[in-house]
Amino acid sequence: MDTAPSNPLPPCPVGPDSLIAIKRQQTNPARWNGANWAAFAVALRAAEVELLESLAACGAFATDAGGTAYGMPHGVVIARDARQISNLLKTAQEHGVPVTVRGGGLTTEGESVAFGGVLLDMTGMSRVKSIDAAALTVRTECGIFWHSLAEELRREGLDYLSAPLNLTSTVGGSLNVGGIDVNSPRLGCSADQAVALQVVTPTGDIVECSETERADLFQRVILGYGQFGVITEATLKVRRYTPLRMHYFYYSSLRTAVEDLQILDRNDASDYSGILTIMDSAVNLLVAFDSDEREAAFNAKWRARLRGHGEFGFALRAIPRYALRPWKWPEALYLWQRKRQLFPEFRRPEYLRDGLMHDRTVVFSRAVWKFWGSRQMVIPDLATSAEKFIKAVERGNAVCRKYFPYYTLYCVGIKLRGDHKPHYEMSCIPPDATGWAYGCEFEPVMDRVYSRDHLQSFKNEIYDIGVNLGASYYRFGGMMKGYIRRALGDEVVDRHLAMKRKADPAMILNRDVIF
Amino acid sequence: MMPAAQRADFAACSGCSLCLLVCPAWRRTRDLRDTPHGRAKALQHGVAVVELKESIESCTLCGACEPVCPENIDLVGMLLELRRQLPPMILTRNITTNMQAERPRENVTLSASTPALVAGGMYFGRPALLARIKTLLGSARGITVANDNGADIALALEIGATVPPQRIERFLAPLRAHKTIVLTDGLLLRQVRAWLPEARVAGLGEALGALAPLRRQLRAGDLYVIDPRAYHADHERLVTHYDGLRAETGCTLNLDLQRIAIPATARSLRQRLGADAIDDAPQLRWLLQGRTIARIVVESESDRFAIGQLCTLPVVHLAELADDPSSPEGKQS
Numbered sequence: 001m002d003t004a005p006s007n008p009l010p011p012c013p014v015g016p017d018s019l020i021a022i023k024r025q026q027t028n029p030a031r032w033n034g035a036n037w038a039a040f041a042v043a044l045r046a047a048e049v050e051l052l053e054s055l056a057a058c059g060a061f062a063t064d065a066g067g068t069a070y071g072m073p074h075g076v077v078i079a080r081d082a083r084q085i086s087n088l089l090k091t092a093q094e095h096g097v098p099v100t101v102r103g104g105g106l107t108t109e110g111e112s113v114a115f116g117g118v119l120l121d122m123t124g125m126s127r128v129k130s131i132d133a134a135a136l137t138v139r140t141e142c143g144i145f146w147h148s149l150a151e152e153l154r155r156e157g158l159d160y161l162s163a164p165l166n167l168t169s170t171v172g173g174s175l176n177v178g179g180i181d182v183n184s185p186r187l188g189c190s191a192d193q194a195v196a197l198q199v200v201t202p203t204g205d206i207v208e209c210s211e212t213e214r215a216d217l218f219q220r221v222i223l224g225y226g227q228f229g230v231i232t233e234a235t236l237k238v239r240r241y242t243p244l245r246m247h248y249f250y251y252s253s254l255r256t257a258v259e260d261l262q263i264l265d266r267n268d269a270s271d272y273s274g275i276l277t278i279m280d281s282a283v284n285l286l287v288a289f290d291s292d293e294r295e296a297a298f299n300a301k302w303r304a305r306l307r308g309h310g311e312f313g314f315a316l317r318a319i320p321r322y323a324l325r326p327w328k329w330p331e332a333l334y335l336w337q338r339k340r341q342l343f344p345e346f347r348r349p350e351y352l353r354d355g356l357m358h359d360r361t362v363v364f365s366r367a368v369w370k371f372w373g374s375r376q377m378v379i380p381d382l383a384t385s386a387e388k389f390i391k392a393v394e395r396g397n398a399v400c401r402k403y404f405p406y407y408t409l410y411c412v413g414i415k416l417r418g419d420h421k422p423h424y425e426m427s428c429i430p431p432d433a434t435g436w437a438y439g440c441e442f443e444p445v446m447d448r449v450y451s452r453d454h455l456q457s458f459k460n461e462i463y464d465i466g467v468n469l470g471a472s473y474y475r476f477g478g479m480m481k482g483y484i485r486r487a488l489g490d491e492v493v494d495r496h497l498a499m500k501r502k503a504d505p506a507m508i509l510n511r512d513v514i515f
Numbered sequence: 516m517m518p519a520a521q522r523a524d525f526a527a528c529s530g531c532s533l534c535l536l537v538c539p540a541w542r543r544t545r546d547l548r549d550t551p552h553g554r555a556k557a558l559q560h561g562v563a564v565v566e567l568k569e570s571i572e573s574c575t576l577c578g579a580c581e582p583v584c585p586e587n588i589d590l591v592g593m594l595l596e597l598r599r600q601l602p603p604m605i606l607t608r609n610i611t612t613n614m615q616a617e618r619p620r621e622n623v624t625l626s627a628s629t630p631a632l633v634a635g636g637m638y639f640g641r642p643a644l645l646a647r648i649k650t651l652l653g654s655a656r657g658i659t660v661a662n663d664n665g666a667d668i669a670l671a672l673e674i675g676a677t678v679p680p681q682r683i684e685r686f687l688a689p690l691r692a693h694k695t696i697v698l699t700d701g702l703l704l705r706q707v708r709a710w711l712p713e714a715r716v717a718g719l720g721e722a723l724g725a726l727a728p729l730r731r732q733l734r735a736g737d738l739y740v741i742d743p744r745a746y747h748a749d750h751e752r753l754v755t756h757y758d759g760l761r762a763e764t765g766c767t768l769n770l771d772l773q774r775i776a777i778p779a780t781a782r783s784l785r786q787r788l789g790a791d792a793i794d795d796a797p798q799l800r801w802l803l804q805g806r807t808i809a810r811i812v813v814e815s816e817s818d819r820f821a822i823g824q825l826c827t828l829p830v831v832h833l834a835e836l837a838d839d840p841s842s843p844e845g846k847q848s
């Protein structure tokens with residue numbers, strides 16, 4: 001049974017029924033006071049590290065994709081190689097200057113925003129070092145965008161395994177936070193694809209690590225939110241490129257769709273699966289395959305068991321449902337308009353050849369930015385075990401309905417690797433998940449300008465569900481710090497804090513994300 | 516594409532970084548400041564235009580960033596405007612003065628139903644190629660080659676010089692008689708389309724590529740190099756045109772996974788003006804990397820020249836395809 005913890009605080013004046021049990025945090029951490037900056041800048045330049053202090057350089061990194069957390073670095077370093085980063089971290093340790101690492105900056109809680117100190121822009125290190133087509137691995141610098149990596153791999157007929165469905169997250173950023181794709185129910189998250197890493201530790205040592213070499217460091221750095229080192233290079237597993245055979249099934253019930261999603265995942269019935277909704281009224285379960293054989297096996301065994309409908313069948317069922325409820329006509333109109341905008345985007349002829357979808361990440365990412373992107377993006381999420389997932393989605397959905405007229409849910413499973421349990425500790429993978437973890441993102445459509453308080457209250461209410469259910473989160477950082485401790489418990493956070501203090505004596509690297 | 520006036524400006528930039536993925540200037544420096552993202556964010560923070568000089572001059576004006584920008588920002592227009600706001604170079608002042616003095620040059624117009632061809636200076640330097648283009652494009656009704664090719668206007672746009680309205684009018688006056696105008700310069704094309712919205716304005720590549728005899732010469736093993744400026748200026752429509760070309764002929768296009776054209780060269784303004792040394796090799800290497808090709812077919816004469824300098828593969832202008840001895844029909848003739 002769920003029990004809401006008692007609230008020690010007076011009700012929030014903006015969202016009186018939110019912030020349950022969670023002390024209201026500052027959205028932005030306080031800005032670092034700049035002590036020693038001038039001496040640091042001199043020392044850094046003496047170490048031959050270029051430091052940019054102009055407004056043009058610093059201003060570009062004032063916020064992240066979320067656009068709600070604002071900071072301003074004192075200076076920017078564009079990553080060029082491990083040696084330069086090593087010099088930066090050594091000098092920063094000496095002078096106690098915080099360094100915030102940024103990949104694509106697609107965080108939404110300010111994790112990649114520097115609230116003073118140095119912003120290390122990893123995209124300066126974005127070259128592929130080598131591709132081994134026989135061993136199916138690639139060695140790459142870690143500031144590379146997944147899409148740029150895909151461009152290089154495709155010239156060799158290869159593709160990465162799994163990566164976020166957006167083009168501008170970087171390999172390094174994703175190895176730190178997870179990296180979930182619609183093939184993660186089968187292949188796991190991006191962080192699980194790393195075979196070996198080059199890491200610059202917070203004290204400036206340049207080291208190689210893997211399951212067999214400095215395994216402790218490897219385990220901490222993977223899914224480590226940049227606490228235990230800067231990932232400069234990675235060897236990743238890759239695969240042969242294949243276009244997709246896509247199928248869409250439409251549901252009017254979230255619960256039924258989630259149940260069907262989990263049936264498919266448990267039975268390895270598809271190569272890709274995920275749920276994308278228009279509110280909770282049109283729930284789309286997408287299922288896709290890498291080969292005709294896998295598609296045929298699905299058609300023979302699983303297709304008829306799914307309770308969703310094709311586009312036409314869904315429309316036929318929706319008409320009487322709305323016809324009898326005139327107060328729901330605005331919602332029906334929105335669904336219809338949204339469908340008219342969205343569907344052609346997923347069927348653009350240049351990506352759909354002979355019934356196969358090519359370059360899925362381009363198709364999805366374009367749609368994500370076109371239809372959900374804006375200068376403010378609020379995407380709180382919940383990550384739970386398979387068993388708790390439906391409850392988390394339904395409760396989160398109710399919160400979305402309360403705060404916004406229009407929103408989208410994105411749900412996907414993550415296959416877990418038994419041997420990676422140490423990697424998962426204190427990450428988006430909830431401690432009680434076995435086999436699969438499930439994530440749901442709750443993304444309001446910004447149909448108008450919402451106040452920061454409105455957005456913050458919404459996020460708090462979603463995150464409260466996590467505390468209440470014993471879940472985890474994909475997004476750490478900023479005001480999430482309080483939640484991490486509550487959701488994951490003092491013991492684990494304190495143990496990691498002790499390790500962090502040892503590895504990073506001046507606590508300079510990626511402050512304010514977890515600790 | 517939506518008219519520039521209706522499109523967003525830098526204030527709308529969300530910082531999504533999608534423009535970086537396609538930007539050859541970023542590929543060269545891996546420095547966010549040299550991208551639309553970097554410039555837009557700097558301007559949002561009130562940075563003075565003159566402080567962005569290096570960034571503004573690093574842009575190749577390939578136009579690749581515009582179709583991928585989800586905020587629909589007029590990125591090329593914005594860049595041209597920023598160049599106009601920079602303190603003028605000597606060249607900028609001279610060109611404006613010269614344009615004011617420019618005398619009208621009448622075209623010998625065959626008839627309104629003939630297309631007009633506005634060919635850049637390079638084509639006049641290769642009379643055989645120009646003659647071939649005229650024959651191909653004018654086969655049905657003849658073609659009018661514009662006496663005034665607007666080269667000074669194209670240069671003025673590129674360097675940020677103000678083009679006097681009278682000069683624009685003198686350039687456009689003879690073109691107004693034509694329903695179809697074909698241009699070899701992608702930057703000028705973009706402007707002519709805005710200035711003459713009633714006319715059908717096409718790039719040379721699109722116009723030639725629509726001709727069946729030329730399409731028949733394309734084959735698997737060809738790398739077809741689309742002229743980026745013309746293509747990105749009308750991406751939404753042309754992406755279908757070129758996808759059809761690929762499907763029909765089996766040729767490989769210089770498109771990336773987002774169907775954005777990878778330029779053969781990525782020259783900054785200073786390189787174009789000869790102030791900095793040109794180094795086309797890294798960009799060309801990226802264009803060719805991992806591709807098995809036997810021949811390169813280009814839409815733009817300047818690409819033919821640049822690629823030919825560095826590459827041992829045969830490089831053929833699209834208009835010359837039928838004359839290429841390695842073409843099936845070329846061999847017969």
Ligand SMILES: Cc1cc2nc3c(=O)[nH]c(=O)nc-3n(C[C@H](O)[C@H](O)[C@H](O)COP(=O)(O)OP(=O)(O)OC[C@H]3O[C@@H](n4cnc5c(N)ncnc54)[C@H](O)[C@@H]3O)c2cc1C
Binds near residue numbers: 176
């Ligand atoms: C529109 C949108 C869609 C999204 N879709 C998905 C999706 O489908 N799947 C998914 O998994 N996520 C998704 N996300 C979340 C986002 O993709 C992840 O946060 C992303 O993987 C992070 O990558 P990044 O390069 O942007 O990292 P950043 O946001 O720059 O950084 C993430 C964290 O890692 C640290 N860091 C970055 N690089 C390094 C490095 N090299 N070494 C050490 N620390 C580093 C940063 O300090 C920060 O704490 C989406 C986000 C948005 C805004």
Ligand code: SF4
Binds near residue numbers: 550575576577581
């Ligand atoms: S026009 Fe080309 S070079 Fe200039 S910013 Fe856009 S993509 Fe980059």
Ligand code: SF4
Binds near residue numbers: 530533534551584588
């Ligand atoms: S693509 Fe457009 S919105 Fe995105 S960063 Fe570039 S200019 Fe800004």
